[in-house]
Amino acid sequence: MTVEELHELADRERERQAGVRHRVLYCSAAGCVSCGSHATRDAFKAAFTRRGLTESEVVGTGCMGLCGQGPLVKIHDDGVLYERVDAGLAHRIVDEHLVEGRPVAEHQLDAASPFFASQVKIVLENCGRIDATRIEEYIAVGGYEALARAVAELKPQEVVEEVRKSGLRGRGGAGYPTGLKWDIARKAPAEQKYVICNADEGDPGAFMDRSVLEGDPHRVLEGMAIAGYAIGASQGYIYVRAEYPLAIERLKLAIRQAERHGVLGSRIFESGFHFRIDLRIGAGAFVCGEETALIRSIQGRRGRPQPRPPYPSERGLFGAPTVINNVETLANIAPILRHGSAWFAALGTPRSPGTKVFALAGKIRRTGLIEVPMGIPLRRIIFEIGGGTPEGTEFKAAQTGGPSGGCIPAEHLDLPVDYEALATVGSIMGSGGLIVMDSTSNMVDVARFFMEFSRDESCGKCAPCRVGTVHMHDLLRKIARGRATADDVALLEELCETVKETSLCGLGQSAPNPVLSTLRFFRAEYDALLGPVEVFTPSNPLARGRGPGGS
Amino acid sequence: MAILTLTIDDQPVSGTETETLLEVARQHGIEIPTLCHLDGLTDVGACRLCLVEIEGASRLQPACTTRLQEGMVVRTNTERLQRYRRTIVEMLASEGNHHCAVCVSNNHCELQDLAYTVGLQYVRVPYLYPAKTLDATHKDFVIDRDRCILCSRCVRVCHEVEGAHTWDIAGRGIGCEIISDLKQPWGQSTTCTSCGKCVLVCPTGALFEKGATVAEMEKRTEFLRYIVNARQRREWNPDLLHEE
Numbered sequence: 090m091t092v093e094e095l096h097e098l099a100d101r102e103r104e105r106q107a108g109v110r111h112r113v114l115y116c117s118a119a120g121c122v123s124c125g126s127h128a129t130r131d132a133f134k135a136a137f138t139r140r141g142l143t144e145s146e147v148v149g150t151g152c153m154g155l156c157g158q159g160p161l162v163k164i165h166d167d168g169v170l171y172e173r174v175d176a177g178l179a180h181r182i183v184d185e186h187l188v189e190g191r192p193v194a195e196h197q198l199d200a201a202s203p204f205f206a207s208q209v210k211i212v213l214e215n216c217g218r219i220d221a222t223r224i225e226e227y228i229a230v231g232g233y234e235a236l237a238r239a240v241a242e243l244k245p246q247e248v249v250e251e252v253r254k255s256g257l258r259g260r261g262g263a264g265y266p267t268g269l270k271w272d273i274a275r276k277a278p279a280e281q282k283y284v285i286c287n288a289d290e291g292d293p294g295a296f297m298d299r300s301v302l303e304g305d306p307h308r309v310l311e312g313m314a315i316a317g318y319a320i321g322a323s324q325g326y327i328y329v330r331a332e333y334p335l336a337i338e339r340l341k342l343a344i345r346q347a348e349r350h351g352v353l354g355s356r357i358f359e360s361g362f363h364f365r366i367d368l369r370i371g372a373g374a375f376v377c378g379e380e381t382a383l384i385r386s387i388q389g390r391r392g393r394p395q396p397r398p399p400y401p402s403e404r405g406l407f408g409a410p411t412v413i414n415n416v417e418t419l420a421n422i423a424p425i426l427r428h429g430s431a432w433f434a435a436l437g438t439p440r441s442p443g444t445k446v447f448a449l450a451g452k453i454r455r456t457g458l459i460e461v462p463m464g465i466p467l468r469r470i471i472f473e474i475g476g477g478t479p480e481g482t483e484f485k486a487a488q489t490g491g492p493s494g495g496c497i498p499a500e501h502l503d504l505p506v507d508y509e510a511l512a513t514v515g516s517i518m519g520s521g522g523l524i525v526m527d528s529t530s531n532m533v534d535v536a537r538f539f540m541e542f543s544r545d546e547s548c549g550k551c552a553p554c555r556v557g558t559v560h561m562h563d564l565l566r567k568i569a570r571g572r573a574t575a576d577d578v579a580l581l582e583e584l585c586e587t588v589k590e591t592s593l594c595g596l597g598q599s600a601p602n603p604v605l606s607t608l609r610f611f612r613a614e615y616d617a618l619l620g621p622v623e624v625f626t627p628s629n630p631l632a633r634g635r636g637p638g639g640s
Numbered sequence: 641m642a643i644l645t646l647t648i649d650d651q652p653v654s655g656t657e658t659e660t661l662l663e664v665a666r667q668h669g670i671e672i673p674t675l676c677h678l679d680g681l682t683d684v685g686a687c688r689l690c691l692v693e694i695e696g697a698s699r700l701q702p703a704c705t706t707r708l709q710e711g712m713v714v715r716t717n718t719e720r721l722q723r724y725r726r727t728i729v730e731m732l733a734s735e736g737n738h739h740c741a742v743c744v745s746n747n748h749c750e751l752q753d754l755a756y757t758v759g760l761q762y763v764r765v766p767y768l769y770p771a772k773t774l775d776a777t778h779k780d781f782v783i784d785r786d787r788c789i790l791c792s793r794c795v796r797v798c799h800e801v802e803g804a805h806t807w808d809i810a811g812r813g814i815g816c817e818i819i820s821d822l823k824q825p826w827g828q829s830t831t832c833t834s835c836g837k838c839v840l841v842c843p844t845g846a847l848f849e850k851g852a853t854v855a856e857m858e859k860r861t862e863f864l865r866y867i868v869n870a871r872q873r874r875e876w877n878p879d880l881l882h883e884e
């Protein structure tokens with residue numbers, strides 16, 4: 090395919106869509122499917138037949154965001170968004186809104202409400218907007234333009250420079266500057282290099298990456314191809330967990346379509362650049378999201394971390410220089426090239442430009458998937474976008490970073506969400522899980538829950554994490570059951586320090602974070618559960634005072 | 641090859657960029673405790689006992705896998721490192737079923753020696769007393785997993801030096817264990833050559849020769865150096881070759 094052909098295809102698809110009488114978009118992501126969006130789809134189809142609206146279509150899209158209020162439906166004609174659309178409502182919408190022109194007010198969502206108005210969508214710009222199973226729809230909204238431009242007009246070095254200037258940082262948790270990573274891999278002298286997309290998403294409760302893969306898979310493929318061009322790789326792998334069957338299906342389809350259209354494979358856009366992408370399915374161990382373990386897993390070996398350095402960008406997959414990036418990181422690449430690094434750098438904060446996708450969960454009124462500019466205060470995410478805690482309870486803490494992160498208490502709610510700010514309160518940005526806790530949550534139990542997770546997911550390679558997580562968990566359980574003393578807490582703190590400082594990989598190094606942060610901000614909850622330190626007192630009055638140190 | 645100079649524990653030392661901190665430290669008489677490291681095997685950085693402080697580095701680094709860099713300033717024995725090492729040995733002691741007094745390797749055990757070196761006198765956490773298995777199906781050797789500390793030396797020597805890859809690790813986290821072949825009894829292994837290298841490199845009494853009783857099982861690890869030198873560097877005593 091040539092660039093001209095890409096544009097023609099885009100025009101054709103846009104014309105096709107304009108020719109459709111009514112376009113109804115329904116959310117076909119896991120959240121809405123589980124509350125019945127397939128029945129909603131069928132009802133719309135039946136209603137179209139019933140009313141004789143033949144040139145209309147019902148289109149399944151990626152996640153529309155308000156997962157707690159599904160099934161969600163959007164009328165493409167005028168942009169009206171509906172919540173809780175069951176089959177009956179689907180018929181009403183066709184009759185009243187599409188035919189008679191009177192939207193069904195009770196179920197309409199207000200696009201000007203803070204939930205929508207406070208968000209900025211880059212990564213999720215197409216989620217809920219296009220049919221993820223058709224490459225034409227992605228191309229019609231500007232897809233593969235960035236790749237075409239990179240290949241035709243930019244030198245690999247210039248692509249890296251553009252990404253570096255954008256200030257994009259890795260969204261997989263650690264926030265490492267993406268441009269720098271690419272530059273190291275680009276400069277590494279090697280015939281063969283690789284690009285890996287980390288789609289292992291193992292944090293409990295997180296579904297940001299899955300939503301992107303299901304709702305807009307081509308965006309990730311395009312980001313990977315651009316990365317391949319920039320560093321000189323001709324092969325990419327997507328490591329996706331087996332628990333994401335829909336994402337896998339969508340990716341397979343997307344890769345086939347992209348190859349057929351010549352935007353992946355040999356001589357991309359008639360240039361000398363070749364790039365293939367293959368899938369590798371992970372068996373679901375959390376530690377396989379760690380980059381060195383992931384690489385070994387792709388090689389067919391046990392997924393165990395390796396000491397770094399060497400970093401993958403120097404010696405990675407099969408010993409070759411390898412760029413490994415998170416799904417969300419790669420999803421930002423095409424927009425950066427399309428709109429320019431300056432545009433991206435101006436979003437968010439100077440240290441952490443761009444946006445971040447979060448999965449809102451826990452004791453919050455509006456749960457779902459959101460994308461906000463970096464630097465937005467936590468308070469706005471929780472109260473404006475999330476609507477605060479349920480009736481009658483009070484906000485207590487926000488947990489970010491899952492088992493590697495910490496709990497942020499109410500007094501730090503004005504903290505801007507960026508990598509450094511979250512680190513100052515002992516948490517991390519993490520991959521985007523955000524769990525809200527209210528006055529009914531027990532913080533010792535929260536710490537115990539995450540430690541149980543780390544214990545169960547420890548790979549067992551290094552001694553401090555393998556054994557330390559067991560003892561830390563047992564101590565937390567002892568405290569939670571009211572059987573511990575201040576000595577146990579002191580021992581717990583010491584173990585936290587040792588495991589954090591001496592473990593081999595990020596799993597062990599960050600496993601103590603939930604304990605350390607709850608001890609820092611909610612120590613009173615621990616203290617309230619402690620019994621007195623037992624001291625032996627002889628019952629015989631004659632013996633009293635004659636022990637060691639007695640008179 | 642360029643010679644690099646650096647400082648370890650205030651002592652100026654030198655080496656080449658292919659050498660590790662552990663190698664040069666030992667050449668200069670600076671002792672760093674190790675457990676998973678063994679001369680002649682690939683290092684995996686798993687036991688974390690050899691961690692050292694490097695000025696300017698954000699984290700502690702294992703001496704066994706860290707290559708020299710010009711001008712490094714390294715500390716191997718600070719109060720903090722001593723404390724961490726003691727806690728790590730404490731973790732290992734609590735993890736298995738270690739009863740020195742009745743062990744085949746009593747007094748010849750690297751874990752026991754380490755406990756003395758790091759000053760571990762008391763284990764503050766409860767012993768885990770895991771339910772581990774013993775396998776005496778091999779004609780010459782026994783594996784008693786109660787005493788295994790998962791250093792993976794046996795796995796590596798079998799794979800890297802003998803080329804048999806009989807041993808591997810199954811399970812994860814605290815449930816990890818050393819298995820032969822696909823978790824068959826050792827005596828039924830079709831890959832084991834009965835060479836006994838695994839027994840010789842095992843730091844504890846987990847792998848031992850049949851017939852050894854309390855405190856009788858002494859291990860030798862020097863053989864590895866000779867084999868590795870002969871195979872990889874083709875260094876051996878040429879006179880021996882011509883002997884009948």
Ligand SMILES: Cc1cc2nc3c(=O)[nH]c(=O)nc-3n(C[C@H](O)[C@H](O)[C@H](O)COP(=O)(O)O)c2cc1C
Nearest residue numbers: 259260261287289290291378379380414415418595
């Ligand atoms: C235990 C552990 C689990 C991880 N899981 C993931 C994951 O599921 N997805 C991910 O993108 N990164 C994960 N990471 C981070 C990766 O190691 C790596 O830093 C990341 O993929 C780099 O991509 P980025 O620079 O685009 O963030 C994990 C790290 C650790 C230590």
Ligand code: SF4
Nearest residue numbers: 548550551554594597
């Ligand atoms: S820190 Fe935990 S997960 Fe990471 S290598 Fe060590 S044992 Fe494995």
Ligand code: FES
Nearest residue numbers: 677685687688704
């Ligand atoms: S000897 Fe270096 S980590 Fe074990």
